Amino acid sequence: MRIGGRAGALLVALAVALALPAAVWGHASLLATQPQASGVLAQPPTQVRLTYSERIEPRFAVISVTDAEGKQVTAGSPARAPDDADSIVVPVHKLPQGWYLVWWRVISADGHPVRGAFTFAVGPSPGPPPQFVIPSLGESAATTKLVGSRWILLLAMLAAIGLVAFRSVIARPLQVAGGSERALRGVALAAGGALAVALVAAPVYLVFATAEFSLRPWTDLGQIVPLVRDSGFGRAFSDLWAVLALFAVAAGAALALDRPGRARRTGEALLAIMGAGACAAAALSLPGLAGHPATTSPVGLMLALDWLHLAAASIWIGGLAGLLVLTAATEPGARVRTLALVVPRFSRAAMGSVAVLLATGIVASIVHLPTLGALWQTSYGLALIAKSALLTLALVLGAVNNLRSRPRLAAAAERRDQVLGDGAVRLLRRLVLGESALLAGAVLAAAILTSLAPPSSALAKLGSSDGKVGPGSVSRTFVRGGVRIQVGIQPNRAAIDNAFALHLEQGGKPVRNAQITAELDMLDMSMQQQAYTLAEISPGVYQRKRPALVMVGHWLLAYTIEIPGRTAIHLQVVDKADG
Amino acid sequence: MSTRDLLLALLALLCGAAALMLAALVIAATV
Numbered sequence: 001m002r003i004g005g006r007a008g009a010l011l012v013a014l015a016v017a018l019a020l021p022a023a024v025w026g027h028a029s030l031l032a033t034q035p036q037a038s039g040v041l042a043q044p045p046t047q048v049r050l051t052y053s054e055r056i057e058p059r060f061a062v063i064s065v066t067d068a069e070g071k072q073v074t075a076g077s078p079a080r081a082p083d084d085a086d087s088i089v090v091p092v093h094k095l096p097q098g099w100y101l102v103w104w105r106v107i108s109a110d111g112h113p114v115r116g117a118f119t120f121a122v123g124p125s126p127g128p129p130p131q132f133v134i135p136s137l138g139e140s141a142a143t144t145k146l147v148g149s150r151w152i153l154l155l156a157m158l159a160a161i162g163l164v165a166f167r168s169v170i171a172r173p174l175q176v177a178g179g180s181e182r183a184l185r186g187v188a189l190a191a192g193g194a195l196a197v198a199l200v201a202a203p204v205y206l207v208f209a210t211a212e213f214s215l216r217p218w219t220d221l222g223q224i225v226p227l228v229r230d231s232g233f234g235r236a237f238s239d240l241w242a243v244l245a246l247f248a249v250a251a252g253a254a255l256a257l258d259r260p261g262r263a264r265r266t267g268e269a270l271l272a273i274m275g276a277g278a279c280a281a282a283a284l285s286l287p288g289l290a291g292h293p294a295t296t297s298p299v300g301l302m303l304a305l306d307w308l309h310l311a312a313a314s315i316w317i318g319g320l321a322g323l324l325v326l327t328a329a330t331e332p333g334a335r336v337r338t339l340a341l342v343v344p345r346f347s348r349a350a351m352g353s354v355a356v357l358l359a360t361g362i363v364a365s366i367v368h369l370p371t372l373g374a375l376w377q378t379s380y381g382l383a384l385i386a387k388s389a390l391l392t393l394a395l396v397l398g399a400v401n402n403l404r405s406r407p408r409l410a411a412a413a414e415r416r417d418q419v420l421g422d423g424a425v426r427l428l429r430r431l432v433l434g435e436s437a438l439l440a441g442a443v444l445a446a447a448i449l450t451s452l453a454p455p456s457s458a459l460a461k462l463g464s465s466d467g468k469v470g471p472g473s474v475s476r477t478f479v480r481g482g483v484r485i486q487v488g489i490q491p492n493r494a495a496i497d498n499a500f501a502l503h504l505e506q507g508g509k510p511v512r513n514a515q516i517t518a519e520l521d522m523l524d525m526s527m528q529q530q531a532y533t534l535a536e537i538s539p540g541v542y543q544r545k546r547p548a549l550v551m552v553g554h555w556l557l558a559y560t561i562e563i564p565g566r567t568a569i570h571l572q573v574v575d576k577a578d579g
Numbered sequence: 580m581s582t583r584d585l586l587l588a589l590l591a592l593l594c595g596a597a598a599l600m601l602a603a604l605v606i607a608a609t610v
Binding site: 109232235236239242243246247249250251253254256257266267268269271272273274275276277278279281282283285286289294299300303 | 584585587588589590591592593594595596597598599601602604605606608609610
């Protein structure tokens with residue numbers, strides 16, 4: 001019956017998770033621009049308007065419009081368009097005839113910066129497009145300050161929640177055993193300390209992140225603090241701070257009510273522990289809501305996985321910290337007895353949480369990584385490998401503890417063998433210290449991981465790529481089905497007009513009347529796909545001039561070549577465009 | 580069973596309810 005009930009609850013949870021609306025993938029992407037990218041306007045525009053796939057906070061948006069000399073021509077700051085929440089507009093001065101570069105950077109819902117650029121011209125005869133220099137703003141959410149404060153916040157929060165769970169569930173039998181008041185108080189104090197660190201780290205992290213978004217120095221607090229709750233990301237993390245404060249009150253009440261000597265909890269103690277549990281559950285849900293799980297489809301499932309992942313991590317990390325505090329705070333004579341009671345209980349909980357950690361981590365990685373190759377080709381994948389390696393090492397230490405220290409402790413407690421017991425405690429302490437350090441490293445890898453954008457979904461198409469071209473102008477020949485296809489990209493630079501050309505020849509003769517489409521996908525980050533048809537400008541030469549490579553980086557060009565009377569030819573090249 | 584214990588338990592429960600409500604608000608705004 002019990003098992004049936006559990007399975008039922010799991011099914012209901014899964015159904016709820018899957019029933020939550022699934023969001024579209026990834027980061028904010030630019031859907032439309034006014035003026036049109038690379039278009040030539042008869043009349044100068046009064047504003048530049050950018051429409052995104054999600055609501056963008058204009059206060060964190062940077063839109064620069066420069067002329068061919070690099071002079072700013074914007075006449076104000078970006079603002080939300082009055083008729084559409086997903087669009088932002090920036091006014092421009094009266095623009096004389098010529099070419100202009102629009103460079104933008106906005107903050108996605110998960111706090112990651114997304115940028116791009118395009119050009120437009122004011123006619124009637126703007127002349128040839130100049131070579132614009134794209135401002136390189138090497139920012140990302142993975143700066144040392146941001147990753148460091150995020151790491152401390154995550155680690156302190158997980159340790160605090162885990163320590164409270166350790167104190168009130170795993171180590172609770174010590175309460176009845178007697179003589180362990182000091183040690184248990186030590187664990188409670190450690191939980192309080194970790195909470196205090198988290199309560200300081202959260203605002204620090206928020207200030208650093210908001211400073212990064214608004215491109216201000218973090219010391220400019222008067223300007224930054226009012227902006228903190230202007231991003232979805234900032235709202236979620238300031239709510240996390242409030243929830244952690246509530247957790248501090250509830251956990252304090254719960255620990256105060258569970259008095260030593262009582263074998264069973266009183267009704268009040270039970271109510272209080274439920275309150276603290278609710279606070280912990282809420283706190284563990286918030287990092288996911290401010291991060292990738294909330295923008296990765298299926299959202300409900302990803303949020304549930306993230307919650308389980310964090311809950312399992314907190315039990316493991318808090319338990320290890322609890323064991324260390326317990327060992328240090330117990331009198332040497334009572335250590336063996338104390339640990340012999342607690343270690344087996346912790347081992348069981350840790351094994352369960354490791355299983356949950358692995359299962360949820362693996363499923364989330366499969367969803368986030370479009371290809372297996374992305375695991376070693378992208379920095380996101382490398383951070384994931386580092387995290388997995390650290391966790392594996394920690395698991396090995398845990399296994400040694402389980403196989404060596406635990407039986408020795410039990411034997412020493414039973415035989416009252418002081419020498420064997422001291423050795424077992426020393427071994428346990430060393431291994432737990434090592435395991436804690438490795439786990440702290442794994443949380444650091446997780447902090448880096450969650451600061452990096454997951455690889456673009458276009459990477460999934462890379463496997464079938466026919467070759468790599470660029471940087472610099474491209475002229476490469478492929479032979480497919482007896483047709484010589486010469487791929488040309490001139491001059492292959494970002495944000496300006498590029499000529500995308502194909503020369504088709506078969507048996508030395510030009511292939512005429514082919515229908516050619518080219519699809520462009522940005523590989524370094526998630527952006528909207530673009531598709532163009534190439535026009536036959538001379539026999540066998542098909543070309544289209546577009547500023548389609550809107551930014552520096554890797555682009556996947558997928559050509560579909562339909563020649564009358566034969567099956568379509570597909571050709572994919574990865575192009576690297578420079579600024 | 581003292582009044583102090585009962586008040587402490589109620590305070591903890593209240594904190595739990597407030598925390599869950601905050602999380603629910605964030606979920607409603609995000610998803």
